[in-house]
Amino acid sequence: MKLDVNVLGTFHRMAREGAEQAANRLTQMTGVGTRVEVTKLNFMTAEDVQTEFGGRQHVGVRVDLAGGPGGTSIIVFEAGDARQIVSTLLQKTTEDEPEGEESFGEMDRSAITELGHIMNNGFIDGWADVLRTAIDISTPSFAAGASAEPIVGDLDEMTGDQDLALMFRSQIAAVGTRFGFRHYLFPDHDAMADTLARHRDGSDGFEFEKLIGFDQMVEQGATEVANSVTQMTGFKTGIEIRQLNFVPVESIPQQISEEQLVGVAFSFDGMPSGYLIFLFDEPSAEEIIEALLSRPPQGNGDGFDEIERSAIEEFGNIMASGFLDGWANVLGTAIDHSTPNYVRDMGSAVIDPIAIEVGQDQEYAFVFDTSIDAAERAFDCGIYAIPEEGRLEEALAALEVQNVDQASEKPSFPLDEAGGPGPDE
Amino acid sequence: MTAIKEGFAPNRDEILQVGIAEFAVTDEGQPFACYGLGSCVAIAMYDRSESIGGLAHVMLPSAAEIDGGQDAKFADTGCRRLFAELRALGAASKRVEAKLAGGSEMFEFEGIASDVGKRNVAAAKATLAELNVPIEAEAVGGNHGRSIVLDTASGTLAVKTANSEMRTI
Known part of the structure; x- marks a missing residue:
């Protein structure tokens, strides 16, 4: 089955429409005004799904689908969000039971199941609308747990040969509150392939299987940067978030805080081309300066001096080289990057x-x-x-899936090479 | 009436954030805000005598340049849509005035003409001129971000940058 940006755009529209339907029904049900703030489309491996649950308590409402993409649709809330929805939106007090597996009483479960079902229905109506097809859904089932299995089921079985699941992450704001939820869709491979075939534009696109290349890009980019930071500063670094989102361009800035941040931005050119930006809060920028210059920042809280800015730029430069080398390794291409652009705003x-x-x-x-x-x-x-789509499609189409497998078996980039000069220096 | 999306109940106690490619209009005095404008432009329009005001948060100059996207994504269609929505709420065309904020150039990338902030402002001004909407004040250009809050009843626009105190225009 082949994908292109047009198809992914259709996916996104379906998810957005689904989230809006869900928000509207929530309004009808509760009388509280709501709106959809963000909808993101993610591609996830079984391992990513597992990581998302991260040992925290979650609840989920799942239904099976017949028609359209087929498979299973699951709405998942973090336990705290579920409680907030029950108490704020449904104006019920959550039953006073201790945190844990059994912390949702019968009333809460039925309220959450009802809500989850309404949201699942919203999504499915959204999909059916865009696909102009009928999709039947089963009766909903409620599940709670601190890992993926109790809620999602056997992940290897769910993701099957495709390796990747589609996940839509939406945030709905209600007056005076806001809550997030995740919507996982594990489509049936054949049904999805049929659906995709009907919605692709004339372009060549790339095989669905090659999306696994994205996962390797995410992984390698993050690992190389973490190594570079450790090498330059001696900080023990860890990767906190590793995600690939597919979003309308206008929603990109919404995901960044409006707080003052320090950033280093680059454009890059090759297969693919695009933009790369590193953002730090002020305390992080101060830590970097102290680690690199062996002295605290001299400024009086009103920005950094020339030497300090150069240090941050160089820090960004080395991270950019590491990140893009990681991508170039996966894709088997060369990617050059611009000189750093310092910004504090x-x-x-x-x-x-x-x-x-x-x-x-x-x-x-x-x-x-x-x-x-x-x-x-x-x-x-x-x-x-943020790679530009044309070159990215080309890079993915040219990607040999065997290369991806090899890249994934390679040991991670040795530390002593991580700080090496970029290809354009 | 206040509308970004149908079904979103107005709430005067809370400032309503207008995201990129969104617009909002009201005759109920609800304040609107755009936070962290870089090269994007906030277009405020209001009819003071009727206490009707609106705000659009646009990111690109012209809808003719790219397929897809809502009216408020573009300076030209955003101005026209906002004007039409204010008129629909009862604003008189000849009393509508505008203020602009944003349109900075935050970066200079090698080999890339990063003048889209300027082009956004120019497109908004050209469209407002076509609509005969005078621009009462502006806080545009430069190389820094801005956050703004519009008092929709009076048309007063509060502008804040990362390194300065809030001022009103």
């Missing part, structure tokens, strides 16, 4: 020009969203890589 203002640059040629974008942090340090770095 409101976070969303820093990223909107990049969303705009990309948005001049395309309606949707893949956003590689990575966050690394350091144990015992006030260090947190958000990384956003």
